[in-house]
Amino acid sequence: MMGRTKPGVLNIDKPAGMTSHDVVAAVRRHTGIRKVGHAGTLDPLATGVLLVCVGQATRVVEYLQRGQKEYVVRIRLGEETTTYDAEGEVVARHEVPALTAHELRAVLQGFVGEVMQQPPMYSAVKYRGRPLYKLAREGKKIEARKRPVRIHAFELLRWETPDLEARVVCSPGTYVRSLAHDVGVALGCGAHVQALRRTASGTWRVEDAIPLEVFLASGEDWPRYVHGLRAALSMLPPLVLEDEMAYRFALGQRVRLEAAVGRGEYRVLSADEKLVGVGRVMDEGALLAPHKVLVDPQMLLPEVQEG
Structure with missing residues (x-):
């Protein structure tokens, strides 16, 4: 098949x-x-x-x-759980403060931008080579190192106490469960994710x-x-090579470009627009090095084999 x-x-x-x-x-x-x-x-x-x-x-x-991620999340205020979502055990309950939608929007807006986020204990993040969730199941509590994530948008869609629904646009690696937990901390009442739907990943x-x-x-x-x-690979800019250069690239060889381009990663195409692979431009934008070759070289230049 x-x-x-x-x-x-x-x-x-x-x-x-x-x-x-x-x-x-x-x-x-x-x-x-x-x-x-x-x-x-x-x-x-x-x-x-x-x-x-x-x-x-x-x-x-x-x-x-x-690619950046987009979610619709339902967050329940007033309850903290071991996993920061509804699958965990409730470990604390608190009174939910009387909040207007305007006040809640202001709190959510405070998370927009780059924030230092601590991954939840029940996650695949590793500590000394072991996933945190395995350590959690053994009853061990580890303070995972905080890491920077970017929240591009955190918009209130609906508020009916104790549940709020919001749209989140964030960088890859962001834990929406941790974001919900941090909202609960900011409000002083605890919170966890009740439902989560990823509505986009990149394009x-x-x-x-x-x-x-x-x-x-x-x-x-x-x-x-x-x-x-x-x-x-549509997120990478295209770079078209003439047949002989595409062939050498597919053999794993670096090729010198006829005209300099910006440094970075490119989706490399042959002259007839076959996908050849991913290359990295270096050396002042004039040298292309293969990073991933995704085609059989023989498919690119049959005449080279005959000659």
């Missing part, structure tokens, strides 16, 4: 109650393809956009992970996602839901 299926990305709408690994395993079973991975964990409680990479697309996961939106149950019911027709590698 893999031989006739292009590598690419599935924009899956993850259901609640499954881990991201569960989704990957289900896709692997359905497609018969072993090389499957996801580009950004969603908690079991969460639903929405989960990008699943199939075949060679697993090599570009790092680029898909870079991939939930409106275009395929529900997992629909994908799993698609039988042999599932390849039609696969987005190609070019879509997976």
Whole structure:
């Protein structure tokens, strides 16, 4: 099956109650393809956009992970839990202060910008090589190091005590559970996530996602839901190489560009717009080094083989 299926990305709408690994395993079973991975964990409680990479697309996961994330979250005030969400044990209850929507918006706005965030104890963040959630299950409490994240937007959508609903736009690596917990700290009443839906990851939106149950019911027709590698790398600027240069790039060789371009990473294309791979421009913008080659060199320059 893999031989006739292009590598690419599935924009899956993850259901609640499954881990991201569960989704990957289900896709692997359905497609018969072993090389499957996801580009950004969603908690079991969460639903929405989960990008699943199939075949060679697993090599570009790092680029898909870079996009900013967008969520709709329902936060319950007045209760703290062990996991910072509804799946954890309630460890404290507090009276919820009387708040107007205007006052609540002001509190949420205070989190917009770069903030130092502490990951929840129940997370995959590692401490001395071990995931925090495993340490938590052993009854150990570790103060994970805070790290900078950026909250681009934190907008109140609905407020009906004790629950608020908000839209969050944030940098990758942000824990919305920690954000909800910090809102509870700011209000002095505690809080946790009741429901969470990822509505976008980079340019991939939930409106275009395929529900997992629909994908799993698609039988042999599932390849039609696969987005190609070019879509997976659309966030990188294109750089077109002439045939011989593209061929040398595909062999893993550095190539000197005819005209200098800005330094950074590029989606490298051949003259006929085949995707060749990802390259990094260095040396004052004149030297292109392969970072990931995604094509067989023989597909680029048949005449070189004959000559």
